Amino acid sequence: MFKELYKYRELLKTSVKKEIRGKYKGSFLGVLWSFVNPLLMTLVYAIVFPFLLKSTEPHYVTFIIIGVLPWTWFTNTIALGTTSILGNAGIIKKVYFPREILPISVVTSGMINFLISCLIILIFLFCSGIGLSFYILWLPVIVLAQYLFSLGVVLITSAIDIYIRDLEYIINFFVTMLFYATPILYSPTMFAGTKIASIINLNPLGLIINSYRDIFFYQQMPNLGSLGFLIVGCIAFCTLAYLLFKKLAKGFAEEV
Amino acid sequence: MNEVAIEVKNVTKSFKLYYDKPSTLKERLVFWNKKKADNHIVLKDISLTINKGETVALIGVNGSGKSTLLKLMTKIIYPTQGKIVTHGKLTSLLELGAGFHPDFTGRENIYFNAAIFGLTKEEIDARLDKIIEFSELGEFIDSPVRTYSSGMYMRLAFSVAINVDAEILLIDEILAVGDQHFQDKCFQKLEELKKDGTTIVIVSHSLDAIKKLCKRAIWLHEGKVKMDGSDEEVINEYIKVCG
Numbered sequence: 177m178f179k180e181l182y183k184y185r186e187l188l189k190t191s192v193k194k195e196i197r198g199k200y201k202g203s204f205l206g207v208l209w210s211f212v213n214p215l216l217m218t219l220v221y222a223i224v225f226p227f228l229l230k231s232t233e234p235h236y237v238t239f240i241i242i243g244v245l246p247w248t249w250f251t252n253t254i255a256l257g258t259t260s261i262l263g264n265a266g267i268i269k270k271v272y273f274p275r276e277i278l279p280i281s282v283v284t285s286g287m288i289n290f291l292i293s294c295l296i297i298l299i300f301l302f303c304s305g306i307g308l309s310f311y312i313l314w315l316p317v318i319v320l321a322q323y324l325f326s327l328g329v330v331l332i333t334s335a336i337d338i339y340i341r342d343l344e345y346i347i348n349f350f351v352t353m354l355f356y357a358t359p360i361l362y363s364p365t366m367f368a369g370t371k372i373a374s375i376i377n378l379n380p381l382g383l384i385i386n387s388y389r390d391i392f393f394y395q396q397m398p399n400l401g402s403l404g405f406l407i408v409g410c411i412a413f414c415t416l417a418y419l420l421f422k423k424l425a426k427g428f429a430e431e432v
Numbered sequence: 433m434n435e436v437a438i439e440v441k442n443v444t445k446s447f448k449l450y451y452d453k454p455s456t457l458k459e460r461l462v463f464w465n466k467k468k469a470d471n472h473i474v475l476k477d478i479s480l481t482i483n484k485g486e487t488v489a490l491i492g493v494n495g496s497g498k499s500t501l502l503k504l505m506t507k508i509i510y511p512t513q514g515k516i517v518t519h520g521k522l523t524s525l526l527e528l529g530a531g532f533h534p535d536f537t538g539r540e541n542i543y544f545n546a547a548i549f550g551l552t553k554e555e556i557d558a559r560l561d562k563i564i565e566f567s568e569l570g571e572f573i574d575s576p577v578r579t580y581s582s583g584m585y586m587r588l589a590f591s592v593a594i595n596v597d598a599e600i601l602l603i604d605e606i607l608a609v610g611d612q613h614f615q616d617k618c619f620q621k622l623e624e625l626k627k628d629g630t631t632i633v634i635v636s637h638s639l640d641a642i643k644k645l646c647k648r649a650i651w652l653h654e655g656k657v658k659m660d661g662s663d664e665e666v667i668n669e670y671i672k673v674c675g
Binding site: 183185187342426429 | 458531
């Protein structure tokens with residue numbers, strides 16, 4: 177697998193570039209939209225949720241934005257990734273290349289966007305007076321976990337979407353549900369000791385977002401045990417997803 | 433030099449023909465018992481060997497499975513039964529300009545297109561001048577591709593594909609590119625590649641072109657090899673039967 181991907185690394189590079197540049201082509205603010213969007217979302221939550229929740233965390237805006245930015249990476253990746261094969265039907269039918277390049281480049285361009293948007297987190301951390309700590313050095317590990325998890329999901333959904341077109345809409349529903357099941361707007365400590373807490377703990381994305389909070393917001397060691405467990409699990413998940421993708425990929429040109 | 437470049441072993445390819453293909457879940461559930469699918473067999477138990485350095489033409493009437501065989505060789509689709517093994521770097525020209533992005537300039541599209549063929553940046557850099565020169569686009573190379581005429585588009589696409597230095601080149605019915613001058617140039621380039629030992633497989637209805645380029649011709653008829661031999665013999669027989 178890696179040998180062929182290495183051979184086609186130039187294609188991977190150009191399609192990542194195309195992904196980043198092409199998405200907002202023709203719009204006035206261009207690439208800036210990938211940062212303005214989550215900021216506007218944060219603004220809405222920051223206005224609405226203090227009314228709904230009895231008590232919110234101190235520095236609530238900073239608290240939310242650390243959750244919203246990784247979440248934006250995740251949803252964008254799922255939405256774009258699921259249709260990545262179908263949207264490139266023209267090339268799929270005419271040229272051979274390793275098809276997994278398409279979902280991989282969606283996840284990768286999303287990651288680059290996220291890493292840049294981490295600057296926004298830093299600005300908020302400084303402005304709210306929380307500051308920085310050395311725990312931020314764990315960032316690559318958390319990003320890796322999210323990368324692997326998203327890649328696994330997208331490899332499966334993009335392949336199945338070719339055969340069952342409904343998947344795009346089904347996925348939309350699940351993503352919306354997942355948004356509320358993930359501690360983005362609230363802190364999981366709210367449910368400490370209840371059943372809901374254990375459900376949240378089973379959500380890989382919840383674990384990932386909590387880890388981001390640990391290193392940025394609470395400035396403490398992320399739960400390395402769970403994180404390590406998650407990464408091993410995601411590697412296994414990715415491998416299975418890849419095998420499924422490869423099996424289904426043989427029929428792409430005929431089905432799209 | 434008798435190394436094998438392409439080996440086709442007992443390949444059968446069938447397509448499912450749906451009258452009304454269910455693509456959404458609802459259609460699948462509601463019409464689950466309406467199995468209106470015909471199995472259309474395009475290739476029936478074909479075996480072929482093409483050696484390195486050979487120039488082979490696939491001929492036959494429409495629907496005889498020529499293009500399907502070519503697609504199988506490039507691994508865009510996969511055989512229902514049997515196996516195809518290719519040795520060496522393979523490039524196929526099934527349709528010119530697949531994957532061109534209309535908003536990008538000619539130069540950017542060269543990079544993107546050549547990357548699809550599996551070239552690295554250094555390799556593309558080294559070929560860039562050759563490609564631009566061959567396409568004769570001159571200063572237009574830095575304009576967006578959507579501003580090109582169809583002839584210019586084809587010329588650029590062909591120039592990229594022909595300059596990737598493949599060991600096996602598969603060409604589907606695209607020899608009629610551009611004006612007479614550019615066509616001559618393409619033939620010249622193909623002759624050059626032939627001399628360098630590139631294996632070339634061409635699907636074409638232009639029998640004159642085949643006679644000029646190829647030494648061997650394979651006649652496919654209704655999914656089977658009807659005749660396989662020197663170009664003269666096969667083409668003469670083909671004209672007798674189908675002409």
